[in-house]
Amino acid sequence: MTNVKEKGPEVTLSPPVDAGNGLKTQEMVINMGPQHPSTHGVLRMELTLNGEIVTRAIPHIGYLHRCFEKHSEAMNDYNKVVPYVDRMDYVAAMNNELGYAIAMERLMDIQVNDRVEYIRVLMAELQRIASHLLALGTFGLDIGAFTPFLYCFIEREKILDIFEKASGARLLYNYIWIGGLMNDVPADFKTDTAAFVKSFRPKIKELNDLLSHNKIFIDRTANVGVLPDKVAINYGVSGPSLRGSGVAWDLRKDDHYSIYDRFEYDVIVGKGEMGTVGDCWDRYIVRVWEMEESLKIIEQALDQMPDEGDVQEAIPKKIRPPAGEIYCRTETPRGELGYYIISDKSTTPFRVKARAPSFVNLSVLPAISVGAMVADMVAIIGSIDIVLGEVDR
Amino acid sequence: MVKALSDTYLTFKTIFTGMGITFRHLFTKSVTVQYPLQRDVLPERVRLKLHVNIDDCIGCRLCERACPVECIDIGTIKSTDDDDLGETSTGHKKKLWVDKFDIDMAKCCYCELCVHPCPTDCITMVEEYEYSTYDRNDLIFPFSDMTPEQIEEANRKLEEEAEAKRRKKEEAMLAKKKKAEAQAAGGEAEGDKPKDAASGGSAETSGGGDKEKAARRAEREARRAARRAEREAKKKSEE
């Protein structure tokens, strides 16, 4: 018995087995990450391998821990937390801000006007597309297809251009404030967004032709890392990873936050077209079609958006919420992002806890990766689409 | 067998579709911006380097307080009564010497939270993004235009004034005492209290109408645009 003692759980290797010809074989422990190209940041996977087959996978996290929650408690203004919220899931900052803003507004009982709501929804859905594009691109990269990654990035850049025009930043926006927005959108926001929607539809088809329906890609992802719906629910998986397992659970529909009930769109679920329900390909294709649904929401929101309205009228002069607590959850591109905020009636938050979807989704990894190969591990991590900034916070 | 054949067909079909797409892209225009040679036109609101127009700063420290990463460091010296610091371009009376206004751009998180509360719009984010240095300390940008002599002078003056005030107060106390002693015989009397002249902060305390708010914001935007244009003109003329 060999014991490999490291930080974290103790890994016990199976005893060496005689292969019959005088040679002995044994399992091998291999560290995948934190400097591995496909762990989407600084995740460390401790894999126990039998040849190339994974017999155990233990994720180690914390390499990007930045004390988000403790930081928030040091901010003497609730609005100062917003830049920190951006930095949790740094590829979907708008959605993070939206969740925080909605939580605070519920706590303080602030009503924002329609224009603010529509702009927020537009931004959140554009951000969802941008985030999914990144997820799909890097997933392709993990499988070995380099080019779709850059095609996705070209489209993502267009969305970031729209964000930059509105907020001035390309990645960490600090745009959605408690009670309103930092700025009103620029005059050409509507035309820009409409032009993007128009130009983006053919690109989804192109992505499908180039990657989604490529036979090699299907072979690599279908029937790999199957996440049955029961397991997914038991682990608290949410977002596209849950919907890929065939569970139609979308907080935009089920939790009625913001003004999402004014739009018509479908909740995409995995159907197991290429293999089993809940495999990597299903999780992948759910994201592809969710971009299409987001486009639908954007189109409707552009039509309905009022032209008049002060986006800062509801911003309180001094943010001093009544003593109390609130848990508010929203659907980010990665799943259910919940904020649990406790106020002690001062201007400093007493507690800001974030329920990060990536963190919860990551926990399912050991359950679905046993029996996979090393190459499949990469596909599974990619299909769960974790952002380590959010996992570690 | 049928499955093997259909798989083979699918493989070749999808590979050729993919190759067709990549071949088309071989001849589409590239999206690359050859950065040092070409530059993107940045949008108006772009958030880059912080800039302080120190002539307009009244030293209210609202930006310092708004910063989530504490990258702004402001030091102020009270002005004496005989000093006239003038007014800002927005019509605010300046009452404080700003002897220190350091912004550490290495710490800055570019959130622009400091820009919005400024009552005189003197702190802005400008379109300058090529300021990397070899030393981290070079990223601390001092904006105060006061020389050490001036600071010393201001401090000295303040001390002198304080000294003078103290002396005056002592004299007044002494006089009062004497008066009181003198009056103790005569009867009861009350001493005058000097009135505190400090105003209650720079922020206007207005419930305000939305219109008023919007108008103020519009005005602020216009001022910002004008300042931007001015800066650009200056830049051009320098070139």
Added chain:
Amino acid sequence: MQQFLESFLPAGPVVVFVFSIIPLMIILIYALFAIWLERKVAGHIQDRLGPMQTGGWHGWAQTIADLLKMIQKEDIVPAKADRFLFKMAPFIAFAASYAAFVAIPFSSGYIGSMIDVGVFYIVAITSLLSVSIIMAGWASNNKWSLLGAMRTAAQTVSYEVPTVVTILSVIIVTGTLNLMEVTEMQTGNAFLGFLPNWFIFHSPFMMIAFVLFFIASLAESHRVPFDLPESESELVGGYQTEYSGMRWGLFMLTEYADMLLLSLVGATLFFGGWNSPFGSFMDGPVWGAFWMLLKGMVLVFVMMWLRWTLPRLRVDQLMNLCWKYLIPLSFVNLVLIALWEMIF
């Protein structure tokens, strides 16, 4: 060629040296060009530009700059590595692919050595490559390198079978293993008056043989979709993980040299080698070299094009493809070509 050199150089070892250095020059210049081309192809396929600055015109000197950088780099050997094997592996890899070029007829006037078992020699000597990769993987004392090396061993051994069988199907037609003779048999316009007398047009089965050969050669040279030994998104860098500087550069050079080698073998066997596609027009030893390299480069370009289009197979699927599809197909094809030869 040898006579030409002997006319102005003192006979003996110098001529032999100059004679044998020619393929090396071709490989080096080709590698500089091919790596630049790869970057350009990748760039333009991905709507980028690729290198643009180094050297002025479209970054033509980028590879030279990289080469100079790699030469200057520190030669790092991991502390726990097997130093001798670790240092030897890149040289053996390059020597193997360089040695294989000796049997390639670059033009009607130049072939390194007129060996009668040319194709057989190439197949045999390229097997050394897998030995060197296993050496590199084992000596690095890195688990990722080892995984890459084991994959290579399995991959190369498996894919040698379809390669050899498809080559064999050409040999059935030619009756010789000497690549010069194989090329000479493809001179002229025979088929339908305008098609060149290339073996690819010899029979429909020859086309299938070429497709099988091309797929197998992709796997032999470890190119996408079969780049499992060094798959950077799974195995970090496979057997190259611990290498840096010029030793890594030699592995890179080997990879590109291998691409060219297999493309040239493919061009010789199926596309008439140094024969001009226009009959006697633009023919001759110098044009021959041009055509040969052009045909090789076209195949290299297709390899690059595939690389920037396709994802990567998994190791079990790779074996699946080889043993369940390529090998049976190539054997059936061999029989069919033999029958075609008997009938016509």
